[in-house]
Amino acid sequence: xxxxxxxxxxxxxxxxxxxLLGRLQRLRTAFGAAAHICYAVKANSNLSLLAAVHAAxxxxxxxxxxxxxxxxxxxxxxxxxxxxxVAKEAWEIEAAVRAGILFFNVExxxxxxxxxxxxxxxxxxxxxxLRLNPDVDAGTHAYISTGKKENKFGIALxxxxxxxxxxxxxxxxxxxxxxxxxGSQLRQVDPYVAALQRVTAFADGAAVRREGVTxxxxxxxxxxxxxxxxxxxxxxxxxxxLPTLRExxxxxxxxxxxxxxGDAGILVTTVLGEKHQGATEFVLVxxxxxxxxxxxxxxxxxxxxxxxxAAPTERTVDVVGPVCETGDFLARGRSLPQCxxxxxxxxxxxxxxxxxxxxxxNSRRRPAEVLVSGATASLVRRRESFEQLFANEVDLHExxxx
Ligand SMILES: Cc1ncc(COP(=O)(O)O)c(C=O)c1O
Numbered sequence: 569x570x571x572x573x574x575x576x577x578x579x580x581x582x583x584x585x586x587x588l589l590g591r592l593q594r595l596r597t598a599f600g601a602a603a604h605i606c607y608a609v610k611a612n613s614n615l616s617l618l619a620a621v622h623a624a625x626x627x628x629x630x631x632x633x634x635x636x637x638x639x640x641x642x643x644x645x646x647x648x649x650x651x652x653x654v655a656k657e658a659w660e661i662e663a664a665v666r667a668g669i670l671f672f673n674v675e676x677x678x679x680x681x682x683x684x685x686x687x688x689x690x691x692x693x694x695x696x697x698l699r700l701n702p703d704v705d706a707g708t709h710a711y712i713s714t715g716k717k718e719n720k721f722g723i724a725l726x727x728x729x730x731x732x733x734x735x736x737x738x739x740x741x742x743x744x745x746x747x748x749x750x751g752s753q754l755r756q757v758d759p760y761v762a763a764l765q766r767v768t769a770f771a772d773g774a775a776v777r778r779e780g781v782t783x784x785x786x787x788x789x790x791x792x793x794x795x796x797x798x799x800x801x802x803x804x805x806x807x808x809x810l811p812t813l814r815e816x817x818x819x820x821x822x823x824x825x826x827x828x829x830g831d832a833g834i835l836v837t838t839v840l841g842e843k844h845q846g847a848t849e850f851v852l853v854x855x856x857x858x859x860x861x862x863x864x865x866x867x868x869x870x871x872x873x874x875x876x877x878a879a880p881t882e883r884t885v886d887v888v889g890p891v892c893e894t895g896d897f898l899a900r901g902r903s904l905p906q907c908x909x910x911x912x913x914x915x916x917x918x919x920x921x922x923x924x925x926x927x928x929x930n931s932r933r934r935p936a937e938v939l940v941s942g943a944t945a946s947l948v949r950r951r952e953s954f955e956q957l958f959a960n961e962v963d964l965h966e967x968x969x970x
Contacts, residue, residue, distance in 0.1 A: 569836060569875045572945055573912055576936045578838045579855035581923050583612075583948075585620055585941040587832035588919075592624050595790075595824060598806040603820040604670070606650050608788050609635040611825025611920040612833070615642040616939050616948035621828070627670065629788065629823035633660035636667060650785060650821065652699060652747065654720050662686045671695040673747040673785065675722055677731055680738060687740035696735060697745035697785055700728055702766040704759045706751035706789065709866050714751045722748065725770050732777050743780055745818070746771065749787030752826060755797060757804045760786060764809055768816070784809075784818040790827035794917050795871035802827070826920035833919020835860050835935070836875065837898075839911040840890075849885045851907055856889025857896040858929040860915060860922045864895040872898065875912035878905035887913070891930045923949070928957055 573580055595605055606629040607621045613635060618628070619642050627648025630636055639646050651664050652673035661679070664672070665686040672683060674696045687694035701722030706714070714721040723731055735743045748763045764786070771777045786809060791800040806820075813820050837855035844850070862868035872887055883906065887899040898915055907913070926934045933952035938945050 569834075569914065570912060572938055573836050573838070573875070576938055576947060577951060578836050578912070579859045579935040580836045581833055581918065581935055581937040581949075582836060582945075583614075583617065583829070583833045583919055583937065583939045585832075585939060588617065588620060588828055589624050591824075591828045591832065592621070592626060595802060595822060595827070598802045599820055599822060600806070600810065603822060604648070604783075606648070606670075606785075606821060606823045607828055608823050608825030609638065610924060612829045612922070613638050613924050614937055614939075614948055616946070617829065618642040618644055620939070629825070630664070630669075633657070633663050636660070636664055640667070650697070650747070650823070652749070656682070658682050658686070662689070665690050665692070665694055671697050671744050671783065673697050673699040674731070674735075675699045677723075677734065680731070680734055680741065684738050684740040693740055693742045695742050695744045697747045697783060698723060698728055698731060698735075698743065699747040699749070700725060700767055700770065702748055702750075702763045704748075704750055704762045704766070706754050706759045707756055708751045708753050708789075708791075714749055725766060728770060729773060729777070732774075736776050736779075745781055745783030745785060745821070747785035747787065747821075749785075749823065750789055752789050753791040754789040755791040755800050757801060757808055760805050761808045764812060768812060771816075782817070782819060783821050784813055784816075785821035785823065788823035788825050788827070790822075790824050792826055792830045792917060792920075794830075794869055796869050800827070828920075830917050830920035833917075833922060835915040835918040835922060837889075837913050837915065839907045839909055839913060841909050842907070849883060851885045851887045851904065851913075853887055853889055853898065853913060855898060855915065855935070856891040856930070856932065857893060858891060858927045858932050859889070859935050860898060860918055861925045861927070862921055863898055863900075864893070865925075870898065870918060871916040872902060872904065872913050873916065874905055874907065875914050879907075881906055891932070928952075931957060933957060 605626040608629040622644040631653045646667040699722040703717040837853040840852040857864040936951040937949035
């Protein structure tokens with residue numbers, strides 16, 4: 569790790585291909601070969617990771633036209649992808665219809681005319697699944713809970729019947745399934761079971777709700793340990809859902825993001841020094857909330873360990889970055905060995921919602937990313953340059969007098 573940091577600098581994201589593929593295999597073993605795994609691109613949208621996921625036989629869960637463009641840039645087929653999103657735009661729908669995907673996950677009635685128009689223009693029936701909002705509490709952080717009726721996602725069960733009927737009336741649309749996504753970082757099996765029960769009860773409410781239905785997309789949200797608890801038991805989820813799905817002839821679709829890449833990545837950062845203020849000892853590092861936003865955004869806890877030999881004594885510290893926000897911390901009240909300037913620390917389980925949520929706040933360049941495959945480490949994203957940071961603001965000759 570120290571050699572990678574020396575070569576590529578820090579802050580540096582480092583991913584393990586073996587860890588990613590190992591998780592993919594675990595899901596295959598749990599859900600069976602017939603299940604369709606769609607990696608949630610938002611978790612980490614690096615082109616090389618997308619290519620690795622595709623090479624391992626998985627499809628993708630998309631939520632924007634930009635993510636579709638990423639698949640195309642990675643040279644990855646889109647046919648095995650599903651497309652969700654609470655406010656899809658006409659151009660995004662048209663692009664996905666043109667590219668060809670497995671199905672759209674429809675989140676409101678307003679999408680139906682857009683989907684029908686795109687289908688008619690392309691001379692094809694558009695395959696849709698209805699994203700239902702089953703009003704199930706996922707027991708996760710409020711910001712990443714998506715399946716409660718007060719959340720903006722999906723269609724409430726008491727309105728969904730009318731949407732199914734509207735799809736049935738539209739010749740350019742074909743209902744092929746149901747979709748739920750309850751939230752992220754779930755650790756319990758019960759919400760998945762409750763959601764399926766509500767979806768089957770809904771489907772049993774009228775024949776038109778079952779006709780042509782071949783897929784049940786149970787979403788993602790599979791929680792990982794983060795060093796503070798147990799990961800979701802994916803075998804138990806599969807065992808709880810598969811008998812019902814088999815009985816109905818519904819192919820399971822899963823959309824894991826964090827579960828595949830979270831534990832497969834770390835963020836390596838350099839200690840810049842220490843500072844004592846009030847009762848707190850701060851360890852100042854070169855990674856910040858713009859590189860890894862999760863602690864600031866969700867009070868997320870990431871384990872942090874020294875890279876290389878550590879001092880025997882530990883003390884309680886806050887690990888903070890250079891950004892001008894009190895919310896800029898990677899860890900608070902954490903026990904860490906004494907560090908010296910120049911030491912490296914690794915922030916663990918940083919592969920998901922790390923690089924993909926990174927920003928340029930404080931005019932910081934987003935970090936470089938490296939993918940380790942066996943004994944080989946490849947740079948899969950260069951550290952941004954300052955020129956790239958300013959490129960859209962210089963040489964502007966466009967004026968406008970409204
Ligand atoms: C529709 C959908 N599917 C899948 C995911 C992936 O979630 P996770 O990374 O928790 O598996 C998300 C994330 O928010 C999502 O919105």
